[in-house]
Amino acid sequence: MFSKHDHWHERLFDMLNYIFLVLFALATVLPFVYIIAGSFATEAELAERSFFLIPRDISFSAYEYIFSSATLFRSMGISVYITIVGTITNLFFTLTMAYALSRKDLMGRNVVMNMVIFSMLFSGGMIPGYLVVKELGLVNTYAAVILPGAISAFNLIVIRNFFQNLPAGLEESARIDGCNDIGVLWRIVIPLSMPIIATFGLFYAVGHWNNFFSSLLYLNDHNKWPLQVMLREIVMLSQLAIGDLNNVDPEFVEPPDQSVKMAVIIVGTIPILLVYPFLQKHFAKGALLGSIKG
Amino acid sequence: MNAVWIAKLKKDRFLYLLLLPGLLYFLVFKYAPMWGVLISFQNFQPFLGFWKSEWIGFTHFENFFAHPDFFRLLRNTLILGFYDLIFFFPAPIIIALLLNEIRLAFFKRWIQTLIYVPHFISMVIVASMTYVFLTTQDGLVNEIIYSLTGNKINFLSDPDWFRPMIILQIMWKETGWGTIIFLAALASVDVEQYEAAIVDGASRFQRLIHITLPAISSVIVILLILRLGNFLDTGFEQIFLMTNSLNRTVADVFDTYVYFVGITQGAFSYSTAIGLFKSLVGIVLIYGSNWLAKRFGQEGIY
Numbered sequence: 080m081f082s083k084h085d086h087w088h089e090r091l092f093d094m095l096n097y098i099f100l101v102l103f104a105l106a107t108v109l110p111f112v113y114i115i116a117g118s119f120a121t122e123a124e125l126a127e128r129s130f131f132l133i134p135r136d137i138s139f140s141a142y143e144y145i146f147s148s149a150t151l152f153r154s155m156g157i158s159v160y161i162t163i164v165g166t167i168t169n170l171f172f173t174l175t176m177a178y179a180l181s182r183k184d185l186m187g188r189n190v191v192m193n194m195v196i197f198s199m200l201f202s203g204g205m206i207p208g209y210l211v212v213k214e215l216g217l218v219n220t221y222a223a224v225i226l227p228g229a230i231s232a233f234n235l236i237v238i239r240n241f242f243q244n245l246p247a248g249l250e251e252s253a254r255i256d257g258c259n260d261i262g263v264l265w266r267i268v269i270p271l272s273m274p275i276i277a278t279f280g281l282f283y284a285v286g287h288w289n290n291f292f293s294s295l296l297y298l299n300d301h302n303k304w305p306l307q308v309m310l311r312e313i314v315m316l317s318q319l320a321i322g323d324l325n326n327v328d329p330e331f332v333e334p335p336d337q338s339v340k341m342a343v344i345i346v347g348t349i350p351i352l353l354v355y356p357f358l359q360k361h362f363a364k365g366a367l368l369g370s371i372k373g
Numbered sequence: 374m375n376a377v378w379i380a381k382l383k384k385d386r387f388l389y390l391l392l393l394p395g396l397l398y399f400l401v402f403k404y405a406p407m408w409g410v411l412i413s414f415q416n417f418q419p420f421l422g423f424w425k426s427e428w429i430g431f432t433h434f435e436n437f438f439a440h441p442d443f444f445r446l447l448r449n450t451l452i453l454g455f456y457d458l459i460f461f462f463p464a465p466i467i468i469a470l471l472l473n474e475i476r477l478a479f480f481k482r483w484i485q486t487l488i489y490v491p492h493f494i495s496m497v498i499v500a501s502m503t504y505v506f507l508t509t510q511d512g513l514v515n516e517i518i519y520s521l522t523g524n525k526i527n528f529l530s531d532p533d534w535f536r537p538m539i540i541l542q543i544m545w546k547e548t549g550w551g552t553i554i555f556l557a558a559l560a561s562v563d564v565e566q567y568e569a570a571i572v573d574g575a576s577r578f579q580r581l582i583h584i585t586l587p588a589i590s591s592v593i594v595i596l597l598i599l600r601l602g603n604f605l606d607t608g609f610e611q612i613f614l615m616t617n618s619l620n621r622t623v624a625d626v627f628d629t630y631v632y633f634v635g636i637t638q639g640a641f642s643y644s645t646a647i648g649l650f651k652s653l654v655g656i657v658l659i660y661g662s663n664w665l666a667k668r669f670g671q672e673g674i675y
Contacts, residue, residue: 089577096471097480103468104487107549110502111490113513117505129516176395179388186381191392194399200656203406204648205628206635210412210419211405227402230395260387289495292610296636307497311614314501337511344501351493358493359486 111348118142118341125335140331141338148323151309151346157221158288158305165225165287166280172229173238174276178264180235181242199232212297223297224290224305234279241275242268278361285358288350310347314340413646433646442630450626453612454604456540462600464544465551466593472552473559473585474577485556488549499546500614503538504529530619539615543608554596555589562588598666602659605651627651 112132117125118141120134145151180188180195202208208227217223245268253267269276291307298304304312312318319339324331334342382389413433415426437443468488475481491499507528509515515525528534562584570580609628616624625633627647635644 092577093474096474100468100471100475100484104484107488107491107545110506114502114505125511129513129520172394172398175391176398179392179395182385182388185385185388185392186378191396191399194404198399198403200659201407201652202403203408203410204645204652205631206641206645206648207406207409207412208402209636210409210641211402215401226398229398229402235395260385260391264391285493289493289497291495291497292613307495310497310501315504315614335511337505340501340505344498344505347498347501348494351495352490355490355493359489 114341114344118338118345120335120338122332122335122338125337138334138338141334141342143327143331144322144334144339145342145346146322147326148321150321151306151343153302154304154306154309155346157303158307161221161224161290161294161305162284162287164221165228166284168225168229169231169283170276170280173231173235173279174269175264176230177235177238178242178260178268181239182260183243195232195235209296218297219299219303220297221303224293225287227293228286231283234282238272238275238279241272245271274361281354281358281361285351285354306347310343313343410645410649410652412642413649415642417642417645419641433643434650437643437647437650442625445622446625446627446630449623450605450607453536453539453607453626456536457543457607458600460540461544461548462597464548466555466589468548469552469555469559469589470581470585472556485549485552488552490549491546492550494546496546496608496610496614499542500611503542503615507538529615530617532620532623535615535620535623539608539611542611542615554592558589558592559585594669595666598662601665602662603655604658605655 109132113130116132116134119137119139120131121136121138121140124131124134124136179185180192182188212218212223212227217226249267249271250263253263258266289307290305291311294305294308298308309321313321317336319336322339324333409423412423412426414428414430415423416429417423417426472481472484475484504512506513507515509525509527514528519525526534528538566584567580570584575583605627607626607628609632612624612626613629613632616629628651631644631648631651634640634647
């Protein structure tokens with residue numbers, strides 16, 4: 080831990096540094112642990128102990144309650160649907176355009192590139208964007224949540240730069256073998272770029288799972304709400320009547336409000352924590368790719 | 374069109390086919406709304422549509438600048454921006470420098486693994502957790518405050534607590550993630566420089582000042598400039614989620630105001646004018662900060 084040549088004050092600094100960083104990491108993690116613990120706690124325990132990380136009596140009533148009706152299942156299903164369809168849409172739009180723009184012989188390439196860059200500097204803003212979606216008749220459809228964000232200009236540029244740096248020889252030989260441009264993209268470029276595609280696919284997917292605002296803006300029908308909008312409704316606006324007490328046994332003790340809220344938060348967080356190891360493997364690369372000039 | 378062009382188009386027809394979906398996307402979802410900002414010079418009526426609505430010039434802009442809300446929004450946005458710059462901006466730099474002093478590789482890796490997590494958690498979850506912790510009804514923080522002082526603090530609706538709450542939330546969520554770029558810059562410092570400094574008898578503090586800080590100073594300057602360019606971009610979702618009728622006076626910023634006036638109250642033209650004003654100031658800030666970057670000998674971002 081320490082090197083032999085250090086002065087005492089340097090050792091002291093090291094000690095304090097380790098302690099500080101551990102405290103910082105705990106401040107990041109403990110809120111999650113407390114919320115997991117609270118979601119399994121009983122009314123009595125929540126009232127009696129203000130802070131605990133392991134509940135004395137484990138109760139599943141909060142989870143039984145929130146899953147006793149179809150509401151939360153439906154929202155989760157919608158979130159999964161938006162995430163899968165949305166990510167495929169993102170990758171289709173981003174990869175095709177990135178490949179076309181990566182080809183230096185494409186006539187009009189610079190015009191389109193400047194169009195993309197300008198869209199990063201200036202946007203029409205929320206209201207004109209909303210009116211376009213409305214005019215297209217997409218309000219209250221999942222397309223309204225997926226299509227307006229189909230391409231992130233930033234991701235597009237990073238992927239285009241990556242494609243440009245692939246060895247040209249492979250593409251050439253595929254073309255000589257009779258592949259057209261679509262074939263080259265599908266059979267050569269995409270297989271060679273799987274790591275970067277996985278990275279951006281994950282980023283897009285997390286974005287869809289976490290997306291809240293465009294769902295709130297475009298999905299007026301409560302039955303179409305994804306999990307994030309439902310979460311806000313339950314936790315922040317205290318609309319707690321999501322369970323159906325007819326579906327639980329008669330002796331069921333209604334869980335405390337706080338536990339219900341905590342259980343819903345955990346349900347929204349778990350999927351992210353499950354993919355976190357994959358994210359971690361890819362994101363540092365992605366974040367640093369981002370710092371390459373476009 | 375001459376024959377050479379046609380031949381080129383024909384040769385690259387599949388390439389243009391690949392370009393088409395993306396191009397349409399940008400035209401429909403990026404450029405049509407840019408054209409749509411023109412409704413800020415109209416008295417836009419949805420049932421009349423864009424072509425038949427009445428043109429009224431700069432009336433909406435004049436009304437907005439004369440409205441007392443304009444000054445309130447500007448003030449709220451600027452104050453949040455300054456708090457962000459003073460408290461949040463340095464945080465990842467400090468954590469990265471501290472992590473850089475850690476010699477136990479596995480310890481460093483573990484801390485990194487833990488502090489990156491909140492970046493991927495949605496703002497709704499972060500706001501929900503804030504609510505669960507800070508509510509006066511059985512919230513953990515207020516339970517502790519109550520047992521110590523006998524009082525409760527209404528963090529969620531007290532205007533005085535709004536700004537500290539926003540800054541603390543964003544620090545909790547993004548400080549860890551923000552260290553990545555600095556750690557990458559620190560990793561590229563030549564180890565021989567440190568070894569030479571040790572031989573010369575430089576203390577750890579001297580090494581920090583003369584080797585480590587200069588190594589990341591250009592990254593700091595670039596990020597600072599980017600931040601200045603986006604000074605008016607307060608986190609929309611975050612502020613929207615934490616706003617309620619009791620803290621509106623300090624919570625409203627340009628972005629959320631556009632939503633409340635435009636979507637909730639249906640004043641499309643007026644709110645578009647506000648959004649356009651903000652976008653134009655944003656462009657000036659981006660070009661201004663980019664110019665500054667070049668003056669400081671940096672490469673510039675655009």
